[in-house]
Amino acid sequence: MTATPALEAVSPKEIPAKTGAPLLAVEGLRTWFHTFSGTVKAVDGVSFALRPGEIMGLVGESGGGKSVVGFSILGLIDPPGRIEDGRILFEGRNLAGLSEAELRQIRGRDIAMVFQDPMTSLNPLHTVGRQMDEMLQLHTDLDAAARRARCIEMLESVGISRAADRLSAYPHQFSGGMRQRVVIAIAMLARPKLVIADEPTTALDVTIQAQILKLMRRQIRDNGTAMILVTHDLAVVSEMADHITVLYCGKVVERGPTDDVIRRPAHPYTRGLIDSIPDPAHRQPRLKQIPGAVPDIRKLPKGCSFKDRCFRAQALCGEQVPELVVQGDRAHACHFPLTEGDSR
Amino acid sequence: MLGYTIKRLLQMIFVLWIVSVIVFLMMSFTGDPVFMVIPIDSTEAEIAQAREILGLNNSLIEQYAVFLKGILQGDFGRSYVYRQPALDLILERLPATFEIVLVAIVLAAVVAIPLGVYAGANPNRASSRAIMSASLLGISLPSFWVGMMLIFLLAVQWQMFPSSGRGDTVDLGWFRTSLLTADGWHHILLPALTLSLGTMAIILRMTRAGMMEVMRQDYIKFARAKGVSRRGMLYGHGLRNAMIPVVTIFGLQLGDLIAFATITETIFAWPGLGKLLIDSIYRADRPVIVVYLMLVAVLFVVINFLVDIIYTWIDPRITVK
Numbered sequence: 001m002t003a004t005p006a007l008e009a010v011s012p013k014e015i016p017a018k019t020g021a022p023l024l025a026v027e028g029l030r031t032w033f034h035t036f037s038g039t040v041k042a043v044d045g046v047s048f049a050l051r052p053g054e055i056m057g058l059v060g061e062s063g064g065g066k067s068v069v070g071f072s073i074l075g076l077i078d079p080p081g082r083i084e085d086g087r088i089l090f091e092g093r094n095l096a097g098l099s100e101a102e103l104r105q106i107r108g109r110d111i112a113m114v115f116q117d118p119m120t121s122l123n124p125l126h127t128v129g130r131q132m133d134e135m136l137q138l139h140t141d142l143d144a145a146a147r148r149a150r151c152i153e154m155l156e157s158v159g160i161s162r163a164a165d166r167l168s169a170y171p172h173q174f175s176g177g178m179r180q181r182v183v184i185a186i187a188m189l190a191r192p193k194l195v196i197a198d199e200p201t202t203a204l205d206v207t208i209q210a211q212i213l214k215l216m217r218r219q220i221r222d223n224g225t226a227m228i229l230v231t232h233d234l235a236v237v238s239e240m241a242d243h244i245t246v247l248y249c250g251k252v253v254e255r256g257p258t259d260d261v262i263r264r265p266a267h268p269y270t271r272g273l274i275d276s277i278p279d280p281a282h283r284q285p286r287l288k289q290i291p292g293a294v295p296d297i298r299k300l301p302k303g304c305s306f307k308d309r310c311f312r313a314q315a316l317c318g319e320q321v322p323e324l325v326v327q328g329d330r331a332h333a334c335h336f337p338l339t340e341g342d343s344r
Numbered sequence: 345m346l347g348y349t350i351k352r353l354l355q356m357i358f359v360l361w362i363v364s365v366i367v368f369l370m371m372s373f374t375g376d377p378v379f380m381v382i383p384i385d386s387t388e389a390e391i392a393q394a395r396e397i398l399g400l401n402n403s404l405i406e407q408y409a410v411f412l413k414g415i416l417q418g419d420f421g422r423s424y425v426y427r428q429p430a431l432d433l434i435l436e437r438l439p440a441t442f443e444i445v446l447v448a449i450v451l452a453a454v455v456a457i458p459l460g461v462y463a464g465a466n467p468n469r470a471s472s473r474a475i476m477s478a479s480l481l482g483i484s485l486p487s488f489w490v491g492m493m494l495i496f497l498l499a500v501q502w503q504m505f506p507s508s509g510r511g512d513t514v515d516l517g518w519f520r521t522s523l524l525t526a527d528g529w530h531h532i533l534l535p536a537l538t539l540s541l542g543t544m545a546i547i548l549r550m551t552r553a554g555m556m557e558v559m560r561q562d563y564i565k566f567a568r569a570k571g572v573s574r575r576g577m578l579y580g581h582g583l584r585n586a587m588i589p590v591v592t593i594f595g596l597q598l599g600d601l602i603a604f605a606t607i608t609e610t611i612f613a614w615p616g617l618g619k620l621l622i623d624s625i626y627r628a629d630r631p632v633i634v635v636y637l638m639l640v641a642v643l644f645v646v647i648n649f650l651v652d653i654i655y656t657w658i659d660p661r662i663t664v665k
Contacts, residue, residue: 074569079468100574108571115569120562125584125659134580138571170660186570 464555554586
């Protein structure tokens with residue numbers, strides 16, 4: 001297949017055609033950072049949607065703007081960063097237009113977050129119990145005894161034994177994996193509808209990663225929570241997510257159901273990411289990698305941001321930014337998308 | 345904890361012993377006290393006799409032994425000038441200095457910590473920059489000048505505050521306090537403010553620096569993601585994490601304040617230790633100076649010990665061994 005100008009250019013309003021009202025619909029989100037050395041368009045026109053209970057993988061390399069999407073949803077962008085444009089519709093309310101006080105009601109209660117590094121995301125000076133209790137104090141009317149009971153129950157459900165005793169322990173008395181369990185417990189405490197997990201396993205030992213992912217999936221399923229799994233690890237996403245959104249330089253380059261995208265990537269970048277997953281079944285002398293590095297986001301080249309690293313780039317790619325093209329539940333932003341016929 | 349306390353106590357005793365040696369040597373090499381105690385028209389024989397009585401003819405080691413023995417029995421000798429036990433003189437003046445230092449340090453903390461938190465949490469606001477500039481003044485302006493300006497403006501020009509003295513006092517046993525009378529408070533405010541400015545500025549800057557560092561941490565962002573209010577974030581999560589260096593400085597400043605109280609007390613004619621010390625130095629009143637120096641040494645050592653204990657309260661990761 002060559003260029004497909006006939007396909008409709010997508011307006012930011014559009015979301016993947018799926019049944020059921022979305023829990024979260026991000027439409028044309030632009031989050032820019034106005035620094036001394038120029039404007040960093042960390043997120044530049046990102047759209048996706050998520051239904052209740054779904055897991056979406058938000059994938060891309062470091063510096064691709066993935067984390068910024070998560071922080072934008074919760075209104076946790078600090079100056080010089082700013083949400084310039086777009087809507088973040090959560091249950092029909094536009095979070096981008098809410099005041100700080102209104103956002104505080106949503107943070108933790110409706111949308112919770114799990115951070116990358118469990119060694120630094122817990123306050124070292126407060127006991128685990130206090131940090132858990134704080135969440136319930138903020139978002140429930142439970143009395144102290146009920147809150148304690150809920151904390152113990154939650155800690156047990158994330159696999160921490162002797163939970164009642166551990167409430168009075170400090171974070172430094174836990175290992176990294178245990179701390180991430182605590183962080184997940186805190187995130188799930190108020191039974192949020194959406195959890196944003198920002199690289200939740202990146203800082204952990206490989207042996208622990210699988211445990212934590214399993215735990216997260218079970219928690220999500222048991223509570224009917226939706227999740228945005230922000231990660232650079234496509235292998236993790238392929239195990240967990242219902243659908244994938246791939247970001248490159250602040251833009252969505254591809255999106256669709258997980259299996260479909262993994263099996264038939266349309267964007268060369270997605271293909272590169274897939275190829276760089278080690279495959280034990282087909283041992284290669286060298287792992288494939290995407291040549292080059294993510295360009296300086298302040299000085300993006302004209303046309304497609306990926307063209308300098310792309311094996312299919314042609315003259316058109318240097319002139320025109322590819323629009324996001326939606327076909328059913330798939331979407332891609334490439335002038336020359338891969339088709340099934342393209343060999344791996 | 346008990347073991348630690350005992351260890352620290354032994355350390356303190358060692359430090360105090362060293363201080364006693366230094367103080368003794370310093371005193372022995374600065375001037376001959378015999379001329380302070382005898383009438384000006386004494387004969388050579390009388391001088392020699394006085395030397396004998398004061399034990400100044402003995403070897404340094406012997407003199408030190410006598411000195412140390414006296415200290416251990418709480419006997420620092422009598423003031424050459426007042427003819428009273430030196431310790432009593434110091435203890436009589438101690439409450440006045442204690443109170444001015446106490447008010448100054450509390451004032452410094454109450455003003456500096458909230459301002460430091462504010463400036464650290466909003467480093468780019470104009471108001472934060474104004475606070476930081478003001479704190480620079482607080483560090484740079486010498487307290488004698490500030491004290492005189494305060495007297496000139498608030499006491500002389502506008503007559504809002506008295507310029508000197510302690511005002512009405514109440515006796516609580518041997519402790520004479522001015523903090524229980526309105527007049528006493530009226531008198532203590534200006535000197536305490538003068539004394540506190542430098543400390544206030546330093547604590548403010550330390551708090552700000554600590555907060556700026558802490559606000560970048562993930563746990564602050566995680567707290568925000570939980571829906572914690574800004575106030576809860578700053579004071580519930582941030583401040584305590586920024587406190588370790590502030591407490592260190594606090595301890596050091598407390599010692600400094602006792603020392604700098606001398607200047608402030610002189611300006612405001614505050615009847616505290618500082619004034620007694622200056623008078624005693626002019627008159628080479630050795631026993632009083634010795635008691636003062638030993639007292640300051642004890643205070644420093646005790647404050648340091650308390651600071652270490654406070655560390656463990658603030659940060660559970662710090663254990664004392």
